[in-house]
Amino acid sequence: MTPGKAAPRSFGRIDAFLSSVVSGRLKGASHVLLAPSSLVLGLFLILPVVLILAISFTKRGPYGSLVWSFTTSNYLQALRPAYFPVLARSFLFAGVTTLLCLAIAYPLAYALSFFAGGFRGALILMLMVPFWNSCLVAIYSWMILLGREGLLNGLLLRLGLIQAPVQFLGTSFAVILGLVYFYLPFMVLPLYACLEKIPRSLIDASKDLGAGVATTFLKVTLPLSLPGVFAGCILTFVPCVGDFLTADFLGGTKTYLIGNLIANQFLAAQDWPFGGAMAAILIVILSTGIFAYLRLESGGPEADALKVR
């Protein structure tokens, strides 16, 4: 998987491909070639989204049944100002998590790519191992670590750094810590894939031409790794906005996120139409954001950097 650097380039390819399809040059072949991926996309992406959209325009009947009559009231309800803080909080948490992940993952991926040598495979494997675990087990482990009588408090008390146990669980700190823990691999892997692809000859050339370590990093490595940064940020940010398990278990009354609100509509509140409307709004916000960013980026620095090659 090389979502890092490959992504923006293949967007270009797909564009070219699509335009040739639209212009009619590739008509017959394209249908056949696209069939498997269309099927997968249709079944696992389009169909669920269409279903959610359809449900979001229905009415909630008695005790959570669905009444199939068209209404936009769910959207009006979802856009009530009461829900803005939840949305803002979710984006804030996801944003902070993404930045923290980036801050941790960049040096990590850099070290993996440039200095790990023969240990690289083993190190990447170790990075992935926690990820194979059930995330529920991981959440419970964090609860044991962070509890008032937990290991972290015990350690801090013993070291004399604190006088009384600190309340970690139920705070924003615990939720963001959990999110960083869960989404770190999503940031490291695309970054690593991208850094790995940078031709070492470019770095050597930069050094030969008299640039120092810092200049080489800032003028060569960093710009060339931006597609990886971008891919990593999207892969971290988007699922983070919708996460609810972490906040459910590690969070408290002040960490209610949009994911919790939506999950709640489908479970406890049994208001699928409202949950659907919320989900649809979230999808629209996120995809608008990503497409706007893609547009901007296509003329941005890494596009130039790619041309160098």
Next chain:
Amino acid sequence: MAQLTRRRFVQLAAFAAVGGYAALETACSRGPKQKTIRFFNWFNYIGKETLPRFERETGVKVTYEVYSTEDEMFAKLKAGVRGYDLLVATDFMIPRLKMLDLIEPIPQNLLQNLDNIDARFRDPIYDPGLQYSIPYLWGTTGIGYNTAKISKPPDTWWALWDEKYKGRITMLDAMRDAMAVSLLMLGLPYDSKNPAHLAKAKDLLLKQKPLLKQYTTSGYVDDLASGEIWIAQGWNGDVLQAAREKKQIDYVIPKEGSFIYVDSVVLLKGAARKQHVLELVDHLLKPDVAAEISNTVRYASPNAKALPLLDKELTADRRVFPTPEMQKKLHLQTPLDPEADELWNQTWQDVKVL
């Protein structure tokens, strides 16, 4: 790890189950036609000998499956998972299941042991005349607390609003329990449909919110045992099961009164081999069977004839069988009609998002 109590919220398991079962369902329903019935019950909510004995006596095989939250069970049935014959559901779920056409009336004339049910459980507000449900076990909502941290039983709901316990309190993440209790504390009708009443209940809950560690239905028992929290709104069965292992937890019903819930057996629509299903219902109603269940899970039995067969310490336990004076202050929650349900949902949502 502590023994799981029946309401333990394993959300992920719920999701996996909903998906997995749909697939499994089709595979299983095509099996050979033998005398098998499927029983869907709360986690940890049956005696060890209850079903083996039935299987021995009747030759009918029972496939026993469990759920850990109402939401999980309801989402599953609502999503169209079929094939269960018998289900244990909490009182307020019964009008919903009925309205969504998921359950069918129980032919009472085919049950020989129905008369064993205590008279006061015979005509409940959620199912008048027990047309659709047979009471199975019952319990109360109250306060669980850590005896090492709180020595005097906190026998008032206001204890959950006490500044002293700031950050050490949890409330049930259950609309009915949280909202009805605040209405009760305000002296308002606990099943009010009046928006002004609900606004007051909301204000009271918002006043409490900064003091809370969490709204949770799952983690509070472990948290109480570990001292992570000191006091929690909870269900008696949950707290008492944990109290049997860890002595520093106790349970009290607040003096202002509280709520009881009745878990009942219902017959799912389209149940196959209905005759055998009814045999099982009748089996569950036998005094010794009901007593074995109650003795195992430490919940109170609504079966009057089973009471003499219960462990003496269980029947003497006021946390399981409250005193007659307290029983007068325990209410069965009135099922909400759809509009009230909507209003309550909205109010509860507003409490949680703010």
